Amino acid sequence: MSTAISNALTHLECTSCSRKFEAGKVYNLCECGGPLLARYDLDQLRRTWSREQLVSGPNSMWRYGPVLPVTRQDSIISLGEGMTPLLRTKRLGGRIGADSLWVKDEGLNPTGSFKARGLSCAVSMAVELGIRKLAIPSAGNAASAMAAYAAAAGLEAYIFMPRDVPQANFVECKAYGAHVTLVDGLISDCAKLVSAGAQREGWFDVTTLKEPYRIEGKKTMGYELAEQMDWQLPDAIFYPTGGGVGLIGMWKAFSEMQELGWIGAKRPKMIAVQVEGCQPVVRAFEQGSARSEFWTDAHTVASGLRVPKPLGDFLILNAVRESGGTAIAVSDAELLNAGIRLASDEGLFVAPEGAACVSALEKLLANGTLKRDNKIVIYNTGAGLKYLEAYSTRFPRPASGEHDKLGGLITPR
Ligand SMILES: Cc1ncc(COP(=O)(O)O)c(C=O)c1O
Numbered sequence: 001m002s003t004a005i006s007n008a009l010t011h012l013e014c015t016s017c018s019r020k021f022e023a024g025k026v027y028n029l030c031e032c033g034g035p036l037l038a039r040y041d042l043d044q045l046r047r048t049w050s051r052e053q054l055v056s057g058p059n060s061m062w063r064y065g066p067v068l069p070v071t072r073q074d075s076i077i078s079l080g081e082g083m084t085p086l087l088r089t090k091r092l093g094g095r096i097g098a099d100s101l102w103v104k105d106e107g108l109n110p111t112g113s114f115k116a117r118g119l120s121c122a123v124s125m126a127v128e129l130g131i132r133k134l135a136i137p138s139a140g141n142a143a144s145a146m147a148a149y150a151a152a153a154g155l156e157a158y159i160f161m162p163r164d165v166p167q168a169n170f171v172e173c174k175a176y177g178a179h180v181t182l183v184d185g186l187i188s189d190c191a192k193l194v195s196a197g198a199q200r201e202g203w204f205d206v207t208t209l210k211e212p213y214r215i216e217g218k219k220t221m222g223y224e225l226a227e228q229m230d231w232q233l234p235d236a237i238f239y240p241t242g243g244g245v246g247l248i249g250m251w252k253a254f255s256e257m258q259e260l261g262w263i264g265a266k267r268p269k270m271i272a273v274q275v276e277g278c279q280p281v282v283r284a285f286e287q288g289s290a291r292s293e294f295w296t297d298a299h300t301v302a303s304g305l306r307v308p309k310p311l312g313d314f315l316i317l318n319a320v321r322e323s324g325g326t327a328i329a330v331s332d333a334e335l336l337n338a339g340i341r342l343a344s345d346e347g348l349f350v351a352p353e354g355a356a357c358v359s360a361l362e363k364l365l366a367n368g369t370l371k372r373d374n375k376i377v378i379y380n381t382g383a384g385l386k387y388l389e390a391y392s393t394r395f396p397r398p399a400s401g402e403h404d405k406l407g408g409l410i411t412p413r
């Protein structure tokens with residue numbers, strides 16, 4: 001028997017034309033092309049749900065169930081996502097001139113990245129809405145997460161990702177039993193194939209923001225940060241921005257929490273971190289534009305940031321500007337150096353995307369945008385272990401002979 005969840009979802013709303021859509025139906029984008037966002041009756045929740053009740057909820061992102069879209073307990077597909085550690089740095093902050101520097105370590109999520117949050121929510125909603133076949137274009141980690149949650153739900157997953165994704169993403173997806181297509185191109189090319197296949201094969205398109213619920217899972221990063229910081233948000237948040245959905249999601253979480261009476265009006269400066277080889281948001285921010293332009297020839301070892309034109313670019317730029325934040329790019333060499341320093345200083349081996357934030361922070365401390373006594377949180381969105389090819393360029397271990405195999409593949413001699 002299914003147990004109803006007392007969530008407060010009322011409808012979905014278009015981010016471009018404000019048109020409202022009834023809850024409980026299958027949607028992608030609005031007819032105007034705008035992404036849809038879930039809306040809740042926060043007024044009513046304010047009276048019936050308090051932040052003190054959270055401790056009695058699950059030790060996962062599902063503790064924020066009343067502001068998540070799932071309405072039946074037995075729809076929830078959970079592998080233990082969320083409630084990741086928020087760690088205060090011991091040496092790195094002192095060395096680079098930030099006295100209160102924290103890392104939110106999303107690498108500890110199932111499948112080793114924050115993408116687990118979004119896909120746990122999206123796959124749960126697919127279960128609830130009776131969808132059986134899911135298709136996703138991915139830079140890598142979203143593919144791993146979708147393959148895992150689809151496997152857990154017993155649904156079919158069709159994965160499209162660039163041919164040169166990290167090996168971990170490819171092997172995971174295959175192990176989870178997904179249908180994997182490696183594409184000669186970028187996530188934008190994969191998205192076109194998913195869109196065509198969705199029409200032809202009847203797959204549901206789980207492209208981020210085309211699917212309205214991944215962002216709801218990701219927004220729990222904002223709820224969790226507030227809870228872990230005792231409802232005092234930091235002065236600045238560094239977020240590695242590809243599609244930017246984590247950043248937009250947290251921004252949404254902050255306004256929801258204010259409406260719930262859980263936090264005040266103060267917002268952190270939202271810092272969108274990109275890479276020199278793919279920085280459409282930084283370019284648009286610097287030019288004062290509302291939208292980004294397609295970044296040609298995108299390249300970087302931080303594969304999650306290889307998104308040439310984010311669908312929600314206008315939402316990212318709005319949040320960054322409203323918060324008084326900024327957008328900044330770093331080079332691959334800088335981010336790998338920063339990642340190795342973070343590992344040896346703190347015992348945290350982070351994804352190149354998270355490492356990019358360390359390098360960006362150093363720049364913003366150096367140019368005076370941020371001050372030593374600011375409380376600063378860096379989102380490490382993934383585990384360094386998923387990027388052995390990238391880090392191995394710094395620690396080459398050539399095989400010494402024909403028979404030497406790496407990774408414990410010992411052959412008979
Ligand atoms: C490790 C990692 N960090 C950051 C991102 C970018 O995520 P978002 O779409 O929230 O900007 C990705 C996306 O693939 C990723 O895999």
Ligand SMILES: [Zn+2]
Binds near residue numbers: 014016017
């Ligand atoms: Zn619309």
